[in-house]
Amino acid sequence: MTLPARAQEPGTTTTIHTDGAGTVRRTVLHGGLRVITETLPTVRSAAFGIWAAVGSRDEAVADAGASHYLEHVLFKGTERRSALEISAAVDAVGGDLNAFTAKEYTCYYARVLDADLPLAVDVVSDMVAASLNRPEDVEAERGVILEEIHMRDDDPGDLIHDEFALALYGDTPLGRPILGTEESINTLSRDRIHGYYREHYVPSELVVSAAGNVDHDEVVGLVSRAWAGRLTGDAPPAPPRLDGAPAPVTPTTRVLDKDTEQAHIVLGSAGVARTDDRRFALGVLNAALGGGMSSRLFQEIREKRGLAYSVYSYTAQYADSGIFGVYAGCQPGKVDEVLSICRDEVAKAVDGITDEELVRGKGQLRGTMVLGLEDTGSRMSRIGKSELVYESLLPVNDVLARIDAVTLDDVRAVARDVLAAPQALTVIGPVGDHDFAA
């Protein structure tokens, strides 16, 4: 168990652990800015990211979409660079510069060849630390975000997950879409966006992470220079988001009658929170129920009956809540049959899984995790996100041990808690006012 960053003296460095291929180190700079790196000396690339502890669930109704809107605006220019200069710098070295906004955090990152790390640190830091958020840039980006909303609306396999969050959590911060709505985007002002930036993008609420062929001290030096003049005071790093009162779960059924070729279904319930010890057992359960081609849902719906091309189950974790969901896309005329199989399989799994499924589910989680960590971007994300949202970083070997320790009883217990809980349902398709009551 590593000390949380807020117990670490500003200006000091600690080695968190050495784990398989990589060594993880953390420095806390003045102002509370954390720099965490994982050195993987056998690769030739470096991934660099800055994580902000703010996302769509921090938004009031009138600000819906502000975190994501701001993410866009940060690409539009700084005191030192125009939008073109930001993108041209990274394009010129063939790097990948991007960002994403989630419900509880926002991340800006670049993946580059190791020799180009100084450039990546300078550009991404500049965007996050010195954004101008000019009124004309906020205006130009409004149209872009409206088009992003329309693109989401044109893809029912994407739209349905936003609809499902509303069905499960209702019109609450966790239920509302990350993109905001046409109405909220049309009314958000430059002052609100800029205020949001000034309030949330402070060093103590940010985490800098780098992984790949990087040297910790070099990264700290580059970050210190890029943030020069902005890292003052002895504010400790902000603690992870409180997991006090859990988000209210109010499952409903949402049906969107739409002229699509397929009916798209998500059926699900509240899962477990990010720090919940049951998350490893739920991972195994998810693998057995709908996590791969050998899973029950894939076998019953696609392999045996040919009713769907895409069918799977999934989980999502937040500070105080989570989602367990099942997705299927099928012929509109088969929606009752497919939904009935989904409900049956979920109900059957309340009694747990077989020995063979337990072994296979553990192997699947283990292999997927280890294979995923060969990518420097995944490594950067693991340490950066963990530093932001957990009290401490669990070494990969500890995660593997936790997966290995899951028993049939653990799976049965979490299945009873999650799968037998009240269900929300969302259907998008040409289904009129069809009644989907179970």
Next chain:
Amino acid sequence: MTLPARAQEPGTTTTIHTDGAGTVRRTVLHGGLRVITETLPTVRSAAFGIWAAVGSRDEAVADAGASHYLEHVLFKGTERRSALEISAAVDAVGGDLNAFTAKEYTCYYARVLDADLPLAVDVVSDMVAASLNRPEDVEAERGVILEEIHMRDDDPGDLIHDEFALALYGDTPLGRPILGTEESINTLSRDRIHGYYREHYVPSELVVSAAGNVDHDEVVGLVSRAWAGRLTGDAPPAPPRLDGAPAPVTPTTRVLDKDTEQAHIVLGSAGVARTDDRRFALGVLNAALGGGMSSRLFQEIREKRGLAYSVYSYTAQYADSGIFGVYAGCQPGKVDEVLSICRDEVAKAVDGITDEELVRGKGQLRGTMVLGLEDTGSRMSRIGKSELVYESLLPVNDVLARIDAVTLDDVRAVARDVLAAPQALTVIGPVGDHDFAA
């Protein structure tokens, strides 16, 4: 320049080159089966694939979609394994087992931890060499493929690329969609599918490739055992697809009036063939015109005017032809404005690009290529696909040298050839009978 595989004696191995991190070796087995590997000793994973020299452009009208249909059926069971046993074997080790069908080839692959390579070789080889193609499996998969077609139809950003191929090549093998049509899928019989399999899945038309922490001789041994009894005779490996008479290009305008939120546009022309020396210059031109955030199209349409979220240009290569296309998704009411900017930018680029864009475009191609090759799956794809479709494998350093050698004159020459050629146009959206004539 390496000797083509068909000049190599069956049962012999040749070292093709040692290139940066990896050494590439090829063995030709009896029956003409090629095994090509790239050893990357610093990784812990292995990617294994089998490539078949058949795709949708080999299909008669009545067989449209047969290559892709067969790809699905190969997951349904062999003499030794049921569909569940195929998927469970790879799920149990957390591997990624999948396949894809293109216009000119089909690939089956697994990515696993290095210790699980023997399993991957055995399962993928079994699927490809010993598929049963039972009538009941062909029937069950028919529904799955129809749902895949419906899913594509529900995603206009995906559908538009199939529509564009029809607009450029017409109702020809290269113009028709890889998935086939509802009509062709409904009429394809088990006998046709099985005949297609027996005709095309012969050792001399297949390439086996592996990359990662693999030993060439071990891979050859594993493949020889997995294919035991099927590798006989002295048939040489098949040569690459002939690039004789180029595919006919008959550009038209296709407008699909559809009730979507956005209008989706692809504007383009015939590009260059896979072996065309101009491909490197076209890559640089594509980068400058629409390849990244600093590109002309991104700057003009998204950055300055906020008219689109997604806007980019792209290229595709075939044995005897290619595509250069520009995509944008925008408000239906802005489609004329966006299309007009696309046409202007394409027309302007006929005169070439700037020095700065040349340098940046080269950097972008170089960096993207080198960063992409850190993934064992990409390495496996590069050598497997190259062995199938080129006379010889170009080492990474040679590709980088070819990119580096591109001049402003080269870019101007290919721009004149490609961008000034007759254009095809596809629009999907609520546009009624709007006239899109230039």
